Amino acid sequence: MKNQPELVIIGAGPGDPELITLKAINILKKTNVILYDNLVNRDLLEYAAEESEKIYVGKTPYLDYTPQEHIHELIKEKAFNKGLVVRLKGGDPFVFGRGMEEIIFARQNNIPARYIPGITSMLAVGMSDITLTHRGISEGVWIITGTKKDGTLSRDIQLALQSNTTLVIYMGMKNLSVIVNECISCGKGHTPAALIQHASLPYSKTIKGQIKDLEDLAIENEVTHPALIVIGKVTQLDTHAF
Numbered sequence: 001m002k003n004q005p006e007l008v009i010i011g012a013g014p015g016d017p018e019l020i021t022l023k024a025i026n027i028l029k030k031t032n033v034i035l036y037d038n039l040v041n042r043d044l045l046e047y048a049a050e051e052s053e054k055i056y057v058g059k060t061p062y063l064d065y066t067p068q069e070h071i072h073e074l075i076k077e078k079a080f081n082k083g084l085v086v087r088l089k090g091g092d093p094f095v096f097g098r099g100m101e102e103i104i105f106a107r108q109n110n111i112p113a114r115y116i117p118g119i120t121s122m123l124a125v126g127m128s129d130i131t132l133t134h135r136g137i138s139e140g141v142w143i144i145t146g147t148k149k150d151g152t153l154s155r156d157i158q159l160a161l162q163s164n165t166t167l168v169i170y171m172g173m174k175n176l177s178v179i180v181n182e183c184i185s186c187g188k189g190h191t192p193a194a195l196i197q198h199a200s201l202p203y204s205k206t207i208k209g210q211i212k213d214l215e216d217l218a219i220e221n222e223v224t225h226p227a228l229i230v231i232g233k234v235t236q237l238d239t240h241a242f
């Protein structure tokens with residue numbers, strides 16, 4: 001029997017290979033093709049059968065780049081030739097992961113497509129003792145990109161800074177100085193903040209300080225991509241003070 005084409009978009013979690021769902025592993029075990037991204041832990045590929053195809057389609061900031069159209073074409077070609085295709089993405093595919101674009105493309109091409117959530121990197125900052133909400137300290141969370149398609153900064157960063165919430169910025173390291181200056185010009189230079197690189201991994205780095213000092217701290221501590229910028233009082237909660 002010919003394998004039916006299907007696309008499953010799977011969240012691989014933030015980096016620690018144990019932070020993937022059981023549902024995802026069960027699908028990886030029976031897939032014929034895996035198209036995986038840059039931030040996916042390579043250990044996860046071991047769950048797939050040896051004879052399955054594992055194709056890297058990642059995008060690395062500043063370096064190599066697989067155009068989205070090329071990924072779409074691969075999805076189509078592999079689904080019709082091989083059947084089940086897994087698209088394995090870092091964190092959660094629907095949080096700055098272009099997961100829905102691929103689902104739409106697949107369905108437009110008559111390929112059934114579904115989504116399995118992953119733990120987005122923002123949740124892994126808890127492993128560095130940073131909670132995103134805390135009663136009396138933060139009333140919510142804004143999740144904003146630090147790199148818009150047109151290169152400008154999201155206006156929502158200013159709005160978030162006016163609120164009593166935590167602000168998490170993804171893909172912000174390239175624009176760190178612009179982001180810091182934006183915060184300073186909103187009068188928020190003294191707000192507590194943190195940078196978390198490689199959240200969930202053994203070599204993860206967390207640095208904390210005031211927003212105005214983040215750039216210097218990043219240079220001093222060699223914190224670069226992939227990292228999250230977390231802004232708000234939750235970053236200076238001292239667990240020993242309770």
Ligand code: SAH
Nearest residue numbers: 091092097120121170171198199226227228
């Ligand atoms: N879909 C992913 C995000 C992709 S955008 C998710 O849900 O996590 C890529 C950005 O994610 C990076 O620029 C960085 O800001 C963040 N990121 C991904 N993995 C990370 C990790 N382990 N630690 C810190 N930031 C991470």
